Structures are given as C-alpha cells and as structure tokens.
Amino acid sequence: MRKLDIPATPDKLPEVLEFVRDNLAEMGCSEKDSNQIDIAVEEMFTNISSYAYSQETGPATVRVALEDDPLAVSIDFIDDGVPYDPLAKADPDTKLSVSERKRGGLGIFMTKKFMDEVNYEYKNGRNILTLKKKILRQPEVDMAKAILTFFLATIHVYVECSTDDQLWVGLPYFFDSILGGPWAAPMFIFSMGIGLAFTTKNKAEDLFMRGLHILFVGLMLNVCRFLIPSVVGFLITDNQEFYLTPLPYRFFGNDLLQFAGLAMLFMALLKALKLTPWKIFFVALAVNIAATFCNNMWFSSPALNVLLGHFIGIDDGTETVMSDFPVFIWFLLYASGLVFGGYLKTMKNKKKFYLCVSIPCFIITTIVYIIEYRMGFGMMGGPGANVFYHLTTPEVFLCIGTEFAMLGIYYFITTKMSKKALDAVERLARNVTVVYVIQWVLVWWAADVIIYIARGGNKYLSDFQSLILGLILSIASVVIAAVWRNLKNKSKNKKIA
Numbered sequence: 051m052r053k054l055d056i057p058a059t060p061d062k063l064p065e066v067l068e069f070v071r072d073n074l075a076e077m078g079c080s081e082k083d084s085n086q087i088d089i090a091v092e093e094m095f096t097n098i099s100s101y102a103y104s105q106e107t108g109p110a111t112v113r114v115a116l117e118d119d120p121l122a123v124s125i126d127f128i129d130d131g132v133p134y135d136p137l138a139k140a141d142p143d144t145k146l147s148v149s150e151r152k153r154g155g156l157g158i159f160m161t162k163k164f165m166d167e168v169n170y171e172y173k174n175g176r177n178i179l180t181l182k183k184k185i186l187r188q189p190e191v192d193m194a195k196a197i198l199t200f201f202l203a204t205i206h207v208y209v210e211c212s213t214d215d216q217l218w219v220g221l222p223y224f225f226d227s228i229l230g231g232p233w234a235a236p237m238f239i240f241s242m243g244i245g246l247a248f249t250t251k252n253k254a255e256d257l258f259m260r261g262l263h264i265l266f267v268g269l270m271l272n273v274c275r276f277l278i279p280s281v282v283g284f285l286i287t288d289n290q291e292f293y294l295t296p297l298p299y300r301f302f303g304n305d306l307l308q309f310a311g312l313a314m315l316f317m318a319l320l321k322a323l324k325l326t327p328w329k330i331f332f333v334a335l336a337v338n339i340a341a342t343f344c345n346n347m348w349f350s351s352p353a354l355n356v357l358l359g360h361f362i363g364i365d366d367g368t369e370t371v372m373s374d375f376p377v378f379i380w381f382l383l384y385a386s387g388l389v390f391g392g393y394l395k396t397m398k399n400k401k402k403f404y405l406c407v408s409i410p411c412f413i414i415t416t417i418v419y420i421i422e423y424r425m426g427f428g429m430m431g432g433p434g435a436n437v438f439y440h441l442t443t444p445e446v447f448l449c450i451g452t453e454f455a456m457l458g459i460y461y462f463i464t465t466k467m468s469k470k471a472l473d474a475v476e477r478l479a480r481n482v483t484v485v486y487v488i489q490w491v492l493v494w495w496a497a498d499v500i501i502y503i504a505r506g507g508n509k510y511l512s513d514f515q516s517l518i519l520g521l522i523l524s525i526a527s528v529v530i531a532a533v534w535r536n537l538k539n540k541s542k543n544k545k546i547a
Contacts, residue, residue, distance in 0.1 A: 058110035058129055060099045066112055067091060073114040074123060074185075083185055086164035087123070090181055093157035094127045094136075102131025102177065122166070125181045133172045136179065137162070188394060189464035189472055190404075190457045191244050194237050196478035197460075203489035203527055204520025205230040210497040211511040211519070221513045225520075231429060231438055232415070233456060235306060235375070236383050236449035238482070242310065243387020246317070247327070247395065254322035261314030268307030271487050275494040276300045283499050289507065298352070304360040306486065309375035312360060313384050316377060327389045334385035338443050341378035345440045363440030374439045382446050387453075400461060408458020411451040418448060481531040488534075489527035496523060 054069045056062045070091050074084060091112075098110050113126040136158050162168050167182040205225045212222040246252055251260070276297060284293040304312075320330050345363035349355050355364050359373030397403060422430035429438055429445050441449070464472060496519065502509040511519065 052115075053111055053113040055109060055111050057107050058095075058099045058102055058131070059107050060096070062099070062110075063092060063095055066095050069112060070114055070125060073116065083183065087125075087181075087183060089157075090161040090164055090183075091125065093161050094125075094179060094181065096157075097134075097136055098127060098129050098131070098177075101134055102129040104132065122182060122184045127177075127179045127181075129177050130175065131177060134177060135170045135172070137168060137170050185248075188244065188248075189467075189475065190461035191241055192472075192476045192479035193460035193464055194453075194456060194479075195241055195482040196475045198234060198238060199478050199482050199485040199528055199531075200524050201225070201229050201234065202486055203493055203523040204517065205234060206490065206493045207497065207511075207520035207523065208516050210493060211501070211509055211516045212513075213510055216510075216513070221517060227430060227438070228419075232419075232449045232452040236446075237453050237456065238306065239309070239313075239380055239383040240387040240390075240450065240453045242313070243384045243389075244391035244394065246384075246388050247391025252321070254318045257314045257318035257321060261311045261318060263311075264307055264314065265311035267483075267487065268305065268311060271307060271490060272301050272305075275491045279495050279499045283503065286503055287507070292502070292507070299356060302356050303374060304376070305374055307483075308360060309377055309380055312377045313381050316381060317384065317388075327385075327392050331382075331385045331389050334382040335443070337378045338382040338446060341376060342442045345379075345442070365440070376440070379439075379441055379446070382443075383449060386450050401465075404458035404461050408455050408461075412455035412458070415448060415451045415455055477532070478528065481528070481535060484531040484534060485527045488530050489523055492523045492527055 052073060054066065056065060067088060070087065071084065074087065095110070095112070099107075102108060102110070108130050111126070111128040113128070115124040115126075116122075117124060139158060161181070165181045165183050167180070169180045169182075171178050208217070208222045208225040209230070212226070216222045217226050246257075251257075280293040280297050280300075284290060287293070317330070320333060325333065341362050346365050347358070347362060348364060348366045349358070358364055359376065361378050362373065362376050363379060364373040364376075418428075419430050422428035425431075429441065429448065464475070467475070497509050501511070
C-alpha cells in the first residue's frame with residue numbers, strides 16, 4: 051500500500067490524480083477504467099478540500115492498494131475534518147430533467163455507479179472513505195478456464211481408463227486428443243501468459259518465488275497422486291510391475307505444474323534481463339525451434355532422460371515418453387499469451403477483433419486438424435504420446451490459432467450472460483489450479499487403486515462408464531476447491547481482523 055500526504059486544498063487535485071494514475075500504470079489499466087477512477091477520485095478529493103475543514107485547511111491522506119485476487123484497486127481518502135458521510139445523501143432522480151433535478155449529488159452517484167464498492171466510516175476522529183474497483187477481468191479468458199475445470203477430470207479418466215485402441219476413436223479420442231489436446235493444456239498455458247500481463251505481481255522476484263511455490267505444489271501433488279497410492283496399491287496387490295516399476299518416472303516426471311514452475315523461473319530470468327514481451331516472445335520462438343530439432347532424443351541413463359525431459363522431448367521412438375510438457379517447447383505458448391495479454395489491455399473493440407481473427411482461425415485450424423486426423427500425422431495423428439507433448443513449432447502456432455478461435459467463441463457467449471453468471475465463471479476461473487490438483491488425486495485413486503484392485507487388475511472402463519466417472523469427479527473437484535477457497539478466505543480474514 052502506498053500513500054500520499056498532502057494539504058486538503060483544491061490546487062492539490064492534479065497531484066492526487068497523478069499519484070493514483072502512477073499506481074494504476076502497474077496494472078495496465080484500460081482507458082475506460084482509468085477515466086472512471088479519475089472521476090471518482092476527483093469527486094472524493096474535491097469533497098474533502100471543500101467541506102472537511104470549515105476555515106483553515108488541514109491534512110489529507112490518499113492511500114492506494116493493488117490487489118491480485120481478483121485484480122482490483124482500493125483507494126482510501128482520509129482526513130481529520132468534521133464528520134461527513136457523502137454516501138448518506140439520497141441518489142438524485144436521473145429520470146428528471148436538469149431543471150427539475152436538485153443541485154448536487156450527481157458526482158457521488160456516478161462514483162457509486164463506477165466503483166464496485168464505496169464505503170465510509172468515521173474512526174478515531176477521522177473520516178475514511180474507501181473506493182474499490184475490479185480491474186480488467188477478461189470474461190472470455192475466465193470462461194476458458196472455467197470450462198477447463200469441468201473437463202479436466204473427465205479427460206484424465208479417459209486417459210487412465212481407456213486402452214490405446216479406445217483412445218483412437220469416439221469419445222476417448224475426443225476427450226484425450228481434442229479437448230485434452232489443443233483445447234486444454236495449450237489454453238491453460240496461453241491463459242497463464244495472459245494472466246501475467248494483467249497481474250501486479252509480474253516482476254522477476256515475484257515470478258521466481260511463484261515458480262518455486264508451484265514446483266513445491268507439483269511435488270506434493272505427486273506424493274498424493276503417485277507415491278502414496280502406489281505404495282498402498284502395491285501393499286494390497288503385491289503387483290510391483292504396475293505400481294512400483296513406473297513410479298520413479300511418474301514421481302519425477304514433468305507434468306503441467308512442473309512445466310508452470312519451470313516456465314515461471316525462466317520468465318523471471320528474462321524479466322530480470324529487462325526484456326519486453328515481444329523480445330521474450332522471440333527468445334521463446336528461438337528456443338522452441340531449437341527444441342524442435344532436439345525432439346525425440348533418448349539416453350541410456352534413465353535419470354538423464356527424466357532430467358532432460360523437463361526441457362526437451364525425450365522418448366524411445368516407440369511408446370515410452372519421458373517428457374510430457376518440455377519447457378523449451380511449450381514456453382512459446384506462455385510468451386504468446388503474455389504478448390496477447392498486453393494487446394488486450396489496450397484493445398478498444400474486442401468484437402471487431404474476434405470477428406476478424408477468431409473466425410478465420412477457427413476455419414483454418416479445424417481444416418488442418420481434420421486433414422491431420424485423416425492422414426495420421428501431426429498433433430491429431432495419434433492418441434496422446436509424443437505427437438502431442440513434443441509439439442513442433444508449426445504445431446505450437448496451430449495451437450495459438452486454436453486459442454484465438456476458442457476465445458472468440460467464449461467472448462460472444464459471455465456478452466449474452468448476466469453479471470451473476472459472469473461472477474460465477476470468474477470464481478471458477480480463479481480455482482482452476484486448485485481444481486487441477488484435486489481432480490488428479492481423485493482420478494488416480496479412483497482409477498488406479500479402487501477400480502484396478504476391485505476388478506482384479508483391470509482399470510479399463512467402457513466409454514459411457516468413463517464419461518460418468520469423469521463428470522462425477524469433475525463436479526467433486528470443483529466443489530472441494532470452492533470449499534477450500536472459502537476456508538482459506540475465512541482464515542485470511544481472521545488474520546486481518
């Protein structure tokens with residue numbers, strides 16, 4: 051929180067406005083939001099300088115706090131003047147003509163209209179008025195994340211409970227290679243980049259600490275979804291080949307959270323070098339091209355395969371894939387999201403952009419995917435494995451085109467939704483990482499422990515059974531994540547109190 055102490059005089063208004071704008075600059079605030087905040091700040095400070103002190107002037111304090119969950123700005127106006135609650139005055143009747151309407155009150159009315167929260171209190175002999183406004187939520191990005199929360203568990207149930215032959219056709223192929231392909235993981239990573247463009251915690255040191263935190267979460271996830279259930283399953287079944295033999299690779303492998311943590315550490319390095327988003331993009335492109343030529347390497351040392359698999363595509367050329375999300379391949383999606391997020395902050399006509407960009411992207415990517423599927427090559431050329439995880443540079447750009455297509459669809463859907471529905475979508479979007487962690491634990495325990503043991507060493511389900519189990523676990527993970535966040539918020543509020 052930053053503060054400005056000044057005399058409560060009208061001539062100080064420009065200084066107050068500049069102070070607030072400088073703080074908002076960190077958030078990349080849109081012109082619309084910035085103008086609305088300007089109007090509210092001008093109204094509040096004018097009230098203080100005009101009415102707080104009857105004769106001589108007195109002190110005033112303006113405090114600005116930037117919040118991250120959700121992205122918002124909170125502005126406090128504090129003075130030692132006479133008690134005065136500007137919110138106590140009734141709102142003007144805007145249906146009346148200007149000549150019929152009573153003078154005054156319109157500025158406060160506009161402030162309440164523009165801000166998400168306006169609160170007043172008189173405490174310890176001081177007037178404290180607080181404005182709060184959420185900044186730049188992108189409903190189409192929230193919708194993309196919210197939809198992911200409902201399909202993640204179903205995608206992974208099909209992966210765990212389907213044979214290789216099943217994954218090539220019907221619902222298993224749809225969930226694994228289409229929803230779980232360009233519509234899921236690439237969208238998750240692309241959205242990470244967009245989020246980085248909007249967050250206030252985007253400095254090198256912020257990203258470094260966040261990257262370490264996510265790597266720790268990924269390690270704890272592997273303990274809960276691989277280590278513990280594998281030990282439990284082995285103790286019950288004595289099946290070493292199923293539970294213990296693949297455990298080292300599973301435990302130390304690079305899933306989505308491992309990628310996210312390493313990608314943030316890499317981004318922290320590039321930020322420390324003070325590279326602009328476009329320069330970061332071109333670094334990511336160069337690294338991706340180099341990694342494409344290193345794809346599908348294999349070493350005699352299993353430890354070396356696992357270690358290098360975090361950065362480049364490692365597989366033995368048959369079925370064994372040692373790297374699910376190599377950083378040097380997938381980082382280009384993260385950097386692309388960062389560049390697009392910066393563009394979103396200044397975009398004045400979203401509808402025109404998505405009409406001009408998303409429709410062609412949808413047509414082109416759909417045609418390419420159909421051709422890939424029919425001819426058996428590229429990202430759609432097989433169920434999962436290296437054809438998806440070890441993307442070539444053209445395939446990454448194909449994914450980026452898919453994300454533009456999907457974001458356009460989500461944008462036009464959200465324009466028809468009520469505020470209440472959009473708020474629900476936003477809450478789901480903020481829980482996507484927690485949902486991901488919970489659903490993976492639920493899926494692994496359900497498929498590889500409970501079902502596998504109950505059915506005597508057979509975890510494979512019919513397409514319909516997988517769909518039902520996936521939907522049940524998806525709903526359960528969303529509910530558990532919501533309960534967890536509520537408990538976390540209550541604990542946070544108690545500490546503040």
